[in-house]
Amino acid sequence: MAATSPRRIGLLANPNAGRSRAAGLAREVTAILAGRGHTVVDLSDPDLATARVRVAAAIAAEEIDVLGVFGGDGTVHHAAALCAQTSVTLGIVGTGTGNDNARHLGIPGRDSLRVADFLASAPIRRIDLGRAVTEDGSQWFIGVLGAGFDTKVNDRGKTLTRLHGTPRYLAAVALELRTFTGLEYAVTVDGQRIETRAMLVAVGNGPDFGGGMRVCPDAKVDDGLLDVLIVHQISRGAFLRVFPKVFLGKHLSHPRVQLLRGREVRLESPGIYSQADGEECLPLPMTVHVVPGALTILQP
Incomplete structure (x- = not known):
């Protein structure tokens, strides 16, 4: 064309x-x-x-x-x-x-x-997509898939109808953080298995979610890889200190933040739903694959 x-x-x-x-x-x-x-x-x-x-x-x-x-x-x-x-x-x-x-x-x-x-x-550009797969179905995503605290924040944000964009997300974070204590996860990236209690696990084909939060700041949509971010269990005070750095992509230096990269990611945590691109996705356990060149877009 x-x-x-x-x-x-x-x-x-x-x-x-x-x-x-x-x-x-x-x-x-x-x-x-x-x-x-x-x-x-x-x-x-x-x-x-x-x-x-x-x-x-x-x-x-x-x-x-x-x-x-x-x-x-x-x-x-x-x-x-x-x-x-x-x-x-x-x-x-x-x-x-x-x-x-x-x-x-x-x-x-x-x-x-x-x-x-x-x-x-x-002009036209070809990019990767992420694909989340469970026993019951599958979904594509273009940006970031999250499972845990961000899912609860996303659900809470939908109830705050008087706010929009980043202010809505920040308000939802403040409300959910009062009671959130972390979840048990097993995360496997290209065969490397990590069992941990974590605040957040995010899988990024792209870098951003939540209206400008650079949660996977180095993720690229055309590198054939997924960036996997794990925020291991930390106190609420420590979380609040690290959280503002996410908007600049400066949170990766925190000792309780871990980043991995791979082509296939397995996420396991009982009773947890995921969100992708801000939309309700699928329940865990799930396997997430990167599908190189799955989508063509118009290049800005």
Whole structure:
């Protein structure tokens, strides 16, 4: 698909993302692209489950070359899964509150002309995806999968409807930390098994989660590896001292923080659910693989 050729572009806008600005921006971009001779198919729907069905059908019918997704990390998570291992290229337009993946792999959803140029002519890049597998199913993820404290924080954050983005996440951290005491884990990375009591275990295909927290700061989406971060059991006071450093990716020097890299990760902890890209994922135990080159994206 040459960058100068007209593209067949499907648009998926989350109507709830960014306090509803995603849908308005998508309409503006549609008009610009159609005026330039591109085929534009609006695949959005107020019900996101219905929208995903429409996107899947368009991909299966080979009706689109690019899927432009307007939303936050959750919308990108589902769109990446739909485009994984297909010929359709994902164009990420960050219009959510966190935008962790858009920060590195897309563009901000502010300027309709810039977004139209991006979807119409940006070059293509191939990246890896993570794939979490359990006995009951599997899920793709593009950024970070976490299991433990972050999952509880993610669930708590959904109840804080008056806050958005990083402030919501920080408030949820403060509320959950009052009672959280760590969990028992077995973490196996390419055959190396670690049994520990830990505050957090995160598996990063990309570096960020939680609206700018660089939890796996050196993770790269095209190196064929997963970064595995373990925050071993520490006191609440120590956790609060280390926590602000995560936003700068400076937490790796703490003696109770451990980083490993590998292609296959086994996570075991009884009764724990995971989250990936801020979305509820699958229960542990699970095996996480890196799938090199599983997704093509538009390069910002």
